[in-house]
Amino acid sequence: MFGLIGHSTSFEEARQKARTLGYDAFADGDLDMWCAAPPQLVERITINSPTGKSIEGAYIDSVFVPEMLRRFKTAKRKVLKAMELAQRCGIDITALGGFTSIIFEDMNLLREQRVSAVELDWQRFTTGNTHTAWVICQQVETNAPRLGIDLGKARVAVVGATGDIGSAVCRWMQRRGVGELLLVARRPQPLAELRDSLGEGRVLALDEALAEADVVVWVASLPQSLEIDSARLPRPCLMIDGGYPKNLDSKAAAPGVHVLKGGIVEFWQDIGWQMMEVAEMAVPQRQMFACFAEAILLDFEQLHTNFSWGRNNITLEAMDRIGAASLRHGFKALELAPADQPAPALASA
Amino acid sequence: MVMLSPNTPAADQAAADQDAHPDSAPAGGEALAGLPDFTTDRYKDAYSRINAIVLEGEQEAHDNYIALGTLISDQAEELARLARMELKHKKGFTACANNLGVTADMAFAREFFAPLHNNFQQALAEGKVTTCLLIQAILIEAFAISAYHIYIPVADPFARKITEGVVKDEYTHLNYGQEWLKANLETVREELMQANRDNLPLVRRMLEQVAADAAVLHMEQEDLMADFLSCYQETLMEIGLSSREIARMAASALTA
Numbered sequence: 001m002f003g004l005i006g007h008s009t010s011f012e013e014a015r016q017k018a019r020t021l022g023y024d025a026f027a028d029g030d031l032d033m034w035c036a037a038p039p040q041l042v043e044r045i046t047i048n049s050p051t052g053k054s055i056e057g058a059y060i061d062s063v064f065v066p067e068m069l070r071r072f073k074t075a076k077r078k079v080l081k082a083m084e085l086a087q088r089c090g091i092d093i094t095a096l097g098g099f100t101s102i103i104f105e106d107m108n109l110l111r112e113q114r115v116s117a118v119e120l121d122w123q124r125f126t127t128g129n130t131h132t133a134w135v136i137c138q139q140v141e142t143n144a145p146r147l148g149i150d151l152g153k154a155r156v157a158v159v160g161a162t163g164d165i166g167s168a169v170c171r172w173m174q175r176r177g178v179g180e181l182l183l184v185a186r187r188p189q190p191l192a193e194l195r196d197s198l199g200e201g202r203v204l205a206l207d208e209a210l211a212e213a214d215v216v217v218w219v220a221s222l223p224q225s226l227e228i229d230s231a232r233l234p235r236p237c238l239m240i241d242g243g244y245p246k247n248l249d250s251k252a253a254a255p256g257v258h259v260l261k262g263g264i265v266e267f268w269q270d271i272g273w274q275m276m277e278v279a280e281m282a283v284p285q286r287q288m289f290a291c292f293a294e295a296i297l298l299d300f301e302q303l304h305t306n307f308s309w310g311r312n313n314i315t316l317e318a319m320d321r322i323g324a325a326s327l328r329h330g331f332k333a334l335e336l337a338p339a340d341q342p343a344p345a346l347a348s349a
Numbered sequence: 350m351v352m353l354s355p356n357t358p359a360a361d362q363a364a365a366d367q368d369a370h371p372d373s374a375p376a377g378g379e380a381l382a383g384l385p386d387f388t389t390d391r392y393k394d395a396y397s398r399i400n401a402i403v404l405e406g407e408q409e410a411h412d413n414y415i416a417l418g419t420l421i422s423d424q425a426e427e428l429a430r431l432a433r434m435e436l437k438h439k440k441g442f443t444a445c446a447n448n449l450g451v452t453a454d455m456a457f458a459r460e461f462f463a464p465l466h467n468n469f470q471q472a473l474a475e476g477k478v479t480t481c482l483l484i485q486a487i488l489i490e491a492f493a494i495s496a497y498h499i500y501i502p503v504a505d506p507f508a509r510k511i512t513e514g515v516v517k518d519e520y521t522h523l524n525y526g527q528e529w530l531k532a533n534l535e536t537v538r539e540e541l542m543q544a545n546r547d548n549l550p551l552v553r554r555m556l557e558q559v560a561a562d563a564a565v566l567h568m569e570q571e572d573l574m575a576d577f578l579s580c581y582q583e584t585l586m587e588i589g590l591s592s593r594e595i596a597r598m599a600a601s602a603l604t605a
Contacts, residue, residue, distance in 0.1 A: 022593060025600025033603040036571050038579035041592050074571065081579055088583060116498040116576060117520070 002057040002299035003086045003094030004292045005039075006275065007064040007078075009245055014065050021274065026063075035074045037063045039082040041089060045273050047296055049329040055299045059275045060086055062100060066245070069099070072107065079103045084115040087124055092304040094125050095295035098244055101127040102221070105164075105311065122306050126298065128291025129308040132263040133168035134323040135290040136242045138333040139260055140215055141176065146336065147236040147258055149214050150179075157182035157213035159206060160220030162190040165242065165263075168314035169217055174198055175316055182209040185220070207232075218243050218262070222251070230254035260336050263290045268330030287334065297325045385567045387449060387505045395565035397454045400446045402559065405458035406493060407439035410522070413469055413485040420478045421529075431522050438515045445508040461558065464551050465489070472544070479530065479537040480544040486526020487584055488552055494519050495576035496568070503567040523584060530588045538590075542598065549602040552577070578602060 008014030011031060019027035026037065043059040062082035068074050079100050086094040096104055103109070104127075113120050144151050156173055160166040161183040170181055181201035185191045191203050210216065211232050219242040228251045235256035241248035242262030249259040270285040281287035291308075298307055307322065308314065385392055414432035418425035446453050465484060472480035497516040501509055530537060553574070560570040578599050585595045 023596050023600070025597060025603065029600070029603055032571075036574040036578065037603060038575060038582050038599065040596055041586075043592075073569070077572065077575060081575065085579070085583075089586075116495070116580070117516075 001089075001091050002055060002295040003089070003091035004057065004059045004097060004275075004295060005062055005079075005082045005086060005094055005100050006059065006097040006292070007062045007099065009066065009098075009280065011065040011067045014063075031065075031067060034063060034065065035068060035071065039063055039078070039085045041085065043273055043275055045271060047267075047271055048269065049300050050268055051300075051328060053300055053329075055296070057296065057299065058086075058089060058091060059273065060089075060094075061275075064099065064103075066099060069103075075099075075103050076107050076109060076112070079107075079109060080112055080115045080120070083120055083125060084118045087118060087120060092124060093295050093298045095128040095292050096125060097128070097289055097292055101129070101291070102244070122309065123304070124306070125309075126291075126294055126306050127164070127308040128289070128294035129164045130168070130314050130318050131294035131297065131308070131322045131326060132242065132290040133165045133172065133314055134319040134326065135265055135293075135333045136165065136169055136217060136219070136240055136262045137172045137176075137319070138323070139240050139262055139335070140173070140217065140238070142333065143258070143260060143336050144215055144238050147238055149236060149238060151215070152177060153179040154214040155180045155182055155212050156215040156217065157184060157204070157209040159184045159209070159216060159218045160243065161185050161201075162187065162194050162312075163219055164308075164311050164314060166217075166219040167194055167312050168319065169219065169242075170194065170198060170201065171314075171316055172319060174200065179214075182213055184209045213237065216240070218248055221245075222247060226251060228252045230257050233257055258336055261334055264288070264334040265290050265293050265326070265331040266334060267293075268332070290331075290333075293326065293331050294322060297322060297329055297331070300329045301325050383567075384503055384505075385565065391565055393449060393451045395562040396446070396449060396451045398457050398562050399559065399566060400442060400451060401453035401455050401458035402461055403442045403493075404439055404446075404453050405455065405462050406489060407435045407442065409462055409466060409469075410485060410489060410493075411435040411439070413481065413489075414522075416469075416473050417478070417481055417485065420473070420476060420481065427525070431525060434518050434522075438518065441511040441515060442508075445505075445511055448507045449505065461555060465548065465555070468548055468551070477540065477544075479533070479540040480547075482526045482529055483541060483544040484548055486522055487530070487581065488548055490519050490523040490526065491580040491584060492552055492555075492577050494523065495580045496573060499568045499572050499576055500566070523580075527584050527587050534589050541588075542594075545598045546601055549581075549598070553602045574602075 008017055011034065015027045040061045040063060041058055042061045045057045045059065046054060047057060048054045060082050062078045064075065064078035068078065141151065144154060156178045158166050158170050158181065161170055162185040173181060183191055183195060183201045183203050184206050195201050195203055210228065212234065214234055214237060216237065216239045218240065221243050230252055237257045239248060239252055239257065239259045240262035241259055246261050252259055264287055266283065267286045294308065298304065411432045414428045414435065418428040469481060469484045494516060497512050501512050504512055530541065556570060556573055563570060563573060582595050582599055585598060
């Protein structure tokens with residue numbers, strides 16, 4: 001059995017969703033009430049692979065909302081309690097979605113293995129980052145050529161390059177071969193180390209990189225206040241919004257700048273669930289975060305282990321492996337909508 | 350090209366928090382790291398009420414299990430066994446108070462338990478096994494388990510050892526009520542819901558009443574509530590109620 005731990009993108013949205021799902025008491029509750037509320041197993045799901053295999057899973061809402069991020073203890077408890085619930089329900093492999101894995105990582109919850117009476121078994125959890133990284137790389141490789149961008153010559157900027165997903169994307173792009181890697185991250189020291197380990201790439205500030213990049217992979221959380229001057233971006237420009245939350249399209253939209261939601265996959269058939277509507281997927285019956293899909297894939301493959309865990313442990317071999325499983329079980333990386341692609345004549349011009 | 354402006358909400362906080370390394374720089378008011386000073390008058394004063402609640406709770410539990418034995422007579426022996434354990438716990442916690450040189454404020458505790466006590470007595474008089482079990486074997490036990498779990502890391506070494514022993518026993522009590530209700534779920538569902546509506550808000554009020562004293566012991570109200578509710582929810586899940594029923598039941602504690 002697989003599990004997905006998710007949450008709403010804002011308190012307001014969470015309340016609305018609670019109303020539509022019939023949780024009226026939650027819809028009426030204030031933020032303090034939500035802080036004290038325990039995680040909820042909201043939905044049980046059956047998923048069928050094109051291989052004929054069928055698996056069962058559960059969606060757990062941690063009853064966390066981003067408004068709680070400043071309450072460290074609350075945020076921490078939300079994540080641990082949701083994991084405790086997943087383990088108690090006997091779920092073999094659970095993906096930590098949205099802020100769940102970010103909180104887990106940043107608050108160093110590895111130290112908090114004991115939750116009340118339960119000793120968390122880390123083997124039962126995955127960040128899903130390997131699959132997310134693989135999907136983002138697929139999205140670059142598939143969509144850049146459609147915009148007339150020759151990846152072999154293109155400058156590819158990775159914003160958040162030193163993170164778990166970012167560094168994996170850098171290594172993948174290096175193996176694939178791109179014109180030049182532009183490395184952007186907040187802290188200089190890990191950036192220098194990444195540059196050394198790759199043996200290539202140019203370290204740049206964000207605005208310098210944006211002025212040069214044909215492809216921008218965003219895998220850092222963007223401050224709401226970040227403003228991008230699209231006039232200075234090269235054209236065409238492919239932007240993969242792989243951060244969380246996904247809010248890049250509102251910032252960078254301009255003719256010739258193509259923003260694609262990164263790390264999203266589409267399943268080969270409808271899934272009878274309600275929860276992806278919460279995540280504002282365009283096709284909620286089929287689309288989901290790639291990190292969630294990783295738990296599904298690991299369950300299909302009977303790989304009940306923390307496939308993605310810790311920081312900067314993602315290998316190219318692991319990406320190849322999860323990528324092959326992804327294709328085998330009917331997942332496809334989200335692509336640019338046809339309207340977003342230039343006419344063929346234009347593209348070849 | 351890239352400008353940062355103070356324009357807020359969620360994502361900003363996320364970015365800020367990710368940089369802030371929360372554990373090295375805790376936010377004001379939320380950090381209660383480390384153990385309290387067990388020797389201060391303030392601590393002992395708070396302890397005199399918290400400890401009394403625990404003693405009264407264990408005594409109530411003893412009396413309630415004996416009383417339940419009159420309703421489920423074929424299990425009177427097992428219930429008497431549970432009851433004896435509660436008295437043993439009471440002794441242990443009395444020793445904790447003595448160890449700190451604190452006298453428990455029993456008058457406060459009896460008043461504290463009165464509403465729940467009265468509801469139990471009324472259900473007992475009406476022969477309502479389900480309501481009695483919900484109050485004692487589920488609500489009170491879940492409350493005790495979660496409070497003990499939160500207490501253990503901030504307790505003095507003597508009390509810590511005793512509480513760790515007690516909490517293991519309390520699970521068996523919770524389990525008793527859980528199994529009975531599970532076996533009888535189809536006939537007791539409606540009464541269970543009503544008993545939840547009548548009693549869960551009382552638990553919340555009780556929690557609010559001790560919040561200030563609990564804080565002196567470095568136990569935070571939100572943690573107590575959240576832990577109690579997840580323990581309660583898990584029990585309801587084991588009993589066989591649906592996710593939605595459980596959420597609705599738990600919510601009556603939060604919105605009452």
